[in-house]
Amino acid sequence: MLVAVTGFGSVWRQRLASEARESDRFEPAVYYNTTGIMVKSGVCQRLQICGYARFDAIGGFDPNHPSKMIDRVFECAEPSVWMGCNKLLFRRLVGRPICAERFLVIAKSELNGHFAVGADGWKSADTWLLSFSEGGGNQELMLLMGVRSWISSDLGRFVLRPSELRPWSARLVLSARE
Numbered sequence: 001m002l003v004a005v006t007g008f009g010s011v012w013r014q015r016l017a018s019e020a021r022e023s024d025r026f027e028p029a030v031y032y033n034t035t036g037i038m039v040k041s042g043v044c045q046r047l048q049i050c051g052y053a054r055f056d057a058i059g060g061f062d063p064n065h066p067s068k069m070i071d072r073v074f075e076c077a078e079p080s081v082w083m084g085c086n087k088l089l090f091r092r093l094v095g096r097p098i099c100a101e102r103f104l105v106i107a108k109s110e111l112n113g114h115f116a117v118g119a120d121g122w123k124s125a126d127t128w129l130l131s132f133s134e135g136g137g138n139q140e141l142m143l144l145m146g147v148r149s150w151i152s153s154d155l156g157r158f159v160l161r162p163s164e165l166r167p168w169s170a171r172l173v174l175s176a177r178e
Contacts, residue, residue, distance in 0.1 A: 051086030060093030
């Protein structure tokens with residue numbers, strides 16, 4: 001599956017590259033991205049739905065410049081659930097601009113309004129909620145969406161619209177009910 005990144009969640013974790021372990025094999029660095037919200041002490045996870053996007057350093061992800069990964073397309077595994085958490089593995093960066101099948105999207109209550117996550121009709125059927133953090137009236141959602149998929153908040157319906165000139169790029173746009 002080809003997935004374009006439109007943004008990242010607020011929380012990053014890493015497992016650094018290790019030398020040979022018991023299995024006598026090298027394990028490359030891995031970076032995990034998930035949702036979080038601002039609290040007095042900084043950004044913290046307040047997971048209501050556990051999930052993460054996993055990026056392998058050997059797959060072309062540059063942890064020193066994550067902003068350069070925005071609007072880039074990755075070859076990904078199918079989304080899955082492991083040990084009670086949703087996960088999406090970003091295997092490798094596609095070398096050239098190409099149309100994506102799905103998009104990794106971040107929605108935040110301060111930009112998109114409050115979401116009634118879990119209520120009937122709050123998202124389109126083809127939208128997968130990967131991770132959800134909430135606390136103190138703040139929310140952050142990490143979603144896997146297709147073109148023209150949508151999510152609804154107290155502000156209205158936000159539809160994922162691709163760029164006409166750059167189809168590997170898409171943004172949530174506030175729209176009338178469709």
